[in-house]
Amino acid sequence: MNRALATTADPAAHQATDDLDLAVRLLAGTPTHEGRDPALLREWAEAADAFGAALEPGPCRARIVERDDGLEELLLARYTSRPATVEIYVDTVDRAERLIDELGWRSWYPVGSVRAAALAHESAHEHFHHKDTRAALKAAIGHTALRLGRLRVLAHVAGAEEIAAHAYARTVCGLGRSPLLLTAALAAAVGAPRREN
Template sequence: MSTPADLAATDDIEFGVRLLAATPTHEGRDRGLLLHWATVATAFGAGLAPAPSWARVVERDGGLEHGLLARSTSRPVTVELYTDTLARAEALVDELGRRHWYPTGSVRAAALAHEAVHELLHHGPVKAALKQALGHVVLRAGRLRLYGHVAGAEEIAAHAHARHRGRRVHLGLLHDSLPGAPDNGRSAAPSFGTQDGAAYMVYEAGERLQGAIAVARAG
């Protein structure tokens, strides 16, 4: 079993590889292929615009017992949020001293963002776009390519989207536009990433057409 230190040192791509490897239909698949799919699905989810959701939200407890933070059901489309798991997650943020990264309510927002992507990927053009990005071709006929479903990829994409949205929240709060250099009152077009355990925001600083690329580091 992984230790907390092992988990802290493991990035999202590796978690994605492990999830895929443990998913039925992927037994015996090459690790390189799983790594490719995990990388593509992560980038796809992180690049999605905020997904609107028309689901009804119901709050209940009992999530800790089953290891659930949130889940979606259909007929009618509903997102179930487990308040006991949310409370434990918020308490953990305080225990780890990460409240400046994750303001109160950000765990709930991330859970809803995660489920909104599942709703978005249930059918339609976004689902097709993910299949094409993954490149799992199951049928070729001349120039025609039929792309197959990659079990587990939607979960990775939803997680990446929720985590990216969370970064937007905590880095956006940490870095308000500076009145002086380099921002001169304006920061725009942010992108987010991590390196060596630290979160960074790369953004456009300064007046339009006269700006520069700047970096903000959380922590």
């Protein structure tokens, strides 16, 4: 989970931030993008979001394993390719579900949607292990690494797959807001000092 998304210790403060602005913030906080033009980052974020939202939905074919040690590293889920496995961190999922209730965001994230979105997000990463899908994302973004006459080599944009995976999860799960909003709020909530009641 990208802690750079949490620009404040108040989880609710992220609600006013547009989903696309959160995607731009994710790119801006990704190494290799320091000093890049914010307008260019916005173009890339828009392209990655549109690509992810248009990905063909399908079941996750990976083995699913539940773990209980994600809060410290702020992990909701993780995909590993050998063997194809999605690890779901139930402690972080439970904390995210409670945070949604605390913030009054149930209309955007229905009960059970955190786990479903985490699984969909990792399923999108499974798509990106296929050469054709990676190439299609590069083409959608259109960032040129090298040009020699008519020959053009497209570059990988760090963070673009993450934005596309969030857009895929938002679309497949029918969420009212991007999981990026919940990610930013969760990073703020978990990073903030615990309140005593």
